[in-house]
Amino acid sequence: MNLLNLELNLFLVVVALYSISFIFYLVYLVFPQFLGRGRIASSVLTLGVIVHIMLIIIRIIQTRHPPFQTLYEALSWFSFSVVIAYLFVEWKRKVRLAGIFVTAIVIAASLYAILGLSSVPRPLPPALQSKWFAWHVIAAFSAYAAFVVAFCIEIAFLLFGSRARRYELTESAKKLFHRTSYNLILLGFPLLGYGIISGGAWAEEAWGVYWSWDPKETWSLITWLVYALYLHAKITPRWTTWKASVLVILGFICMIFTFLGVNWITQLLNIPSLHAF
Amino acid sequence: MKNIFKKLYRLLTSTKLTLITLFILIFFMFLGTILPQGGTYEEYKKAFGSALYSKLIPLGILDIFHSWYFITAGIILYINLFLGVLRGFLLEKRKMAFLKDKPRDAREVSVAGGFAAVATVLKKRRFRYRKLIDDKNCTFIFSARGLRRRYVSLFFHFFLGVSIIGFTLSAMTKFDGEIDLKIGDKEDIFLSSKDMGVYQIFRTFNPDKVDKIELELRNYEMEYVLIKERYFPKDYKSTLIVRYNGVEKTKLVEVNKPLRFKGITLYQMGYNQVFDIAIGDTILHLEAGRSFSIDGIDGMFLIRSVYTGKLFTGEEVVDIVPNTELYYRGMDRAGWENRAKLIADKPATVMGKNLILRNVNEVSGIYYKRDDGVPLLYISFFFFMAGIFARVIFPAYELRLFYDKKEHVAYVKGTGSGITADIDHQIDEIERMLKQA
Structure with missing residues (x-):
């Protein structure tokens, strides 16, 4: 078996584990007292992430560069980052209600990578052979992971926050939902900012143009501004309620569009983009 | 009058204004990504038609990121953010009065x-x-x-302001250009230009006082890897000699490793090839990427790229014998079809004609630029990010x-x-x- 086949098989195992975890989170939502109150779902998800680490190591061995050059690699890294961020939050806050949404998103991303995209490793083109490559992408994807988990927490709160007793949520735990999503965005915001600025510095070094209003650049700035809007809105008392949740959801939509939608729109409208892949 | 200033101050420091200007900027940016920006008249005419194009042009939405309203919204946002942070200090003092x-x-x-x-x-x-x-x-x-968060907020918002000065300096000093060099070619690059914003505004450009540097391409290297029978560029780099006032410097320039000299930065932008095709006694002097015709054959031919240089195959490095694919497109203007593989100095028969690929020369595409705002932008964004991270983490x-x-x-x-x-x-x-x- 060559490394690529091994990697693809491992990816299928990862998706299977994430799917089992999704089912267990669903069971937890319907029957909270079963399956160790969601602990088994978390354990399966942790197992999935361990296999995912192996998968990433195999990819690095094959390509000999950081594993986020192609969209296939980027989606795999995206799923991995999101799960890591979620497991950390779950471990810190002991709240599992967002698990079902997180696993649904990573399953969708992983399946898109496996079924819809080529997994053949490619050499790094000269423009990507830069010291900025790894840090720019890691910062951007860490921000994405924080935003995805914040979004899932907001959605979980909007849907299940009123049934606090069912999930043994105390008042302080309910307060934690907003606090957690706020903290995640607070962390993701400078990371995305660093991603944008490092991208500009990289483009300046590679092509001599630090900002070209490329659709990817513009949409990442839009996403950053939406989250800036959210962070500034949180200072205003009237904006701390559901309006803030709406901004988190809007920010998530913009983020997904930055990551995937821009590729689609540049192809559809035939707009030249340095980031289309 | 005092009331008007008070109202203006309140407006300029309100969070509501922050939210509105952010929404406006986001909306314009959204428009900027769905409407093609900075295109030619022909492209717009094809996309919208002349009538709609003439209506859109005065609105500035076909160059939205340079429009007066986009720049104004950005400036208002910055003034609002900075004054808002300053107001925070004053409010804090007032807040102390309620401590009792x-x-x-x-x-x-x-x-x-x-x-x-x-x-x-x-x-x-x-x-x-x-x-x-x-x-x-x-x-x-x-x-x-812990951290004095209002001071930190003021700190990073201040450096956001410094970045605006950087952008302005950039607009005032930037000029750029592209040159194509074959090995041995020499070219002069001037250290300032009438295109610079500062000269455009003040009209003080004096061509007699412009200094220049001389550029010579000493060597050019092209490296490829082969994947599924296709050549992928691994690296391309130019060895340049730069001469100024009798001083000579030799430097390697490649993608991501530009050369900075006397305020000018030289980038390895791209590459191309020039070559000859011999058809009997006729010799065509050609450039990759440009279509051409051959006497006696209807339709057009195209050579996209000629592969030369070194090929990296695992542990081995081999010299590539210059070779390429010849594409043909008939009079029906259907897509380009691969007709023949041409190898340097070896005849190939294409549609009844004998063709020989000869004299392949690589052309190095060098982009040069002067932009005095960049160092200030680096400094301002470094401190801006440091401030935000400090505010978030500590x-x-x-x-x-x-x-x-x-x-x-x-x-x-x-x-x-x-x-x-x-x-x-x-x-x-x-x-x-x-x-x-």
């Missing part, structure tokens, strides 16, 4: 040890006094721990404490900011220590 009130929804803690215990506990918890008012019946304390607490001297009860309320801040834990600890004191 018992904070609402505060934690009530009985203190056996009197005010001395309160002072000791706050000191132990590393809270420093920002304000202390001692009355006959009670003592009010406003204290803080915790900052503010605590209001009202101590009732008669009842020996303290009312504690506070706020925390930063991702690691936990104000409830801080108040729990203060409560525990006060009870023990």
Whole structure:
């Protein structure tokens, strides 16, 4: 078996584990007292992430560069980052209600990578052979992971926050939902900012143009501004309620569009983009 | 008049204005990504038609990112953010006047040890006094721990402003150009240009006083890897000789490794090839990427790229014999079809004609630029990011404490900011220590 086949098989195992975890989170939502109150779902998800680490190591061995050059690699890294961020939050806050949404998103991303995209490793083109490559992408994807988990927490709160007793949520735990999503965005915001600025510095070094209003650049700035809007809105008392949740959801939509939608729109409208892949 | 200034000040410092200008900017950026920007008249005419194009042009939405309203919205946002942060300082001073009130929804803690215990506990918890008012019946304390977040906010918003100066400097000094060089070619590059914003505005450009550097391409290397029978560029680099006032420097320039010299930066932008195709006695002097015709054959031919240089195959490095694919497109203008593989100096028969690929020369595409705003942009964004990360990572607490001297009860309320801040834990600890004191 060559490394690529091994990697693809491992990816299928990862998706299977994430799917089992999704089912267990669903069971937890319907029957909270079963399956160790969601602990088994978390354990399966942790197992999935361990296999995912192996998968990433195999990819690095094959390509000999950081594993986020192609969209296939980027989606795999995206799923991995999101799960890591979620497991950390779950471990810190002991709240599992967002698990079902997180696993649904990573399953969708992983399946898109496996079924819809080529997994053949490619050499790094000269423009990507830069010291900025790894840090720019890691910062951007860490921000994405924080935003995805914040979004899932907001959605979980909007849907299940009123049934606090069912999930043994105390008042302080309910307060934690907003606090957690706020903290995640607070962390993701400078990371995305660093991603944008490092991208500009990289483009300046590679092509001599630090900002070209490329659709990817513009949409990442839009996403950053939406989250800036959210962070500034949180200072205003009237904006701390559901309006803030709406901004988190809007920010998530913009983020997904930055990551995937821009590729689609540049192809559809035939707009030249340095980031289309 | 005073009222107008007051209203203007309130408007310029309001969070509402921040939200509105952010929404406006986001909306324009959205438009900028769905409407093609900076295209040619022909492209727009094809996309929208002449009538719609003539209506869209005065609105500026076909160059939205340079339109007056987009730039104005950006400037208003910055003024609003900066004044808003400054206003925060003034409000904080005013907030101190309300310290005498018992904070609402505060934690009530009985203190056996009197005010001395309160002072000791706050000191132990590393809270420093920002304000202390001692009355006959009670003592009010406003204290803080950790980062001075308002100073940090002012710090990074200030550097956002510095970046605007950087962008302005960029607009005033930037000029650029592209040159194609074959090995041995020489070209002059001027150190300033009439295209620079500063000369465009003040019209002080004097061509007689312009300094120049001389550029010579000494060597050019092209490297490929082969994947599924296709060549992928691995690297391409130029060895340039730069001469200025009798001083000569030799430097390798490649993608991501530009050469900076006398305020000019030289980038390895791209590459191309020039070559000859011999057809009997006729010799065609051609350039890759440009279509051409051959006498006696209807339709057009195209050579996209000629592969030369070195090929990296695992551990081995081999010299590539220059070769390429010849594409043909018939009169029906259907797609390009691969007709033949041409190898240097070897004849190939294409549609009844004998073709020989000869004299393949690589052309190095060099982009040069002067932009004096870039260093300032680097500095401003470095400090901007440092400020934001500090604000986000390091915790900052503010605590209001009202101590009732008669009842020996303290009312504690506070706020925390930063991702690691936990104000409830801080108040729990203060409560525990006060009870023990």
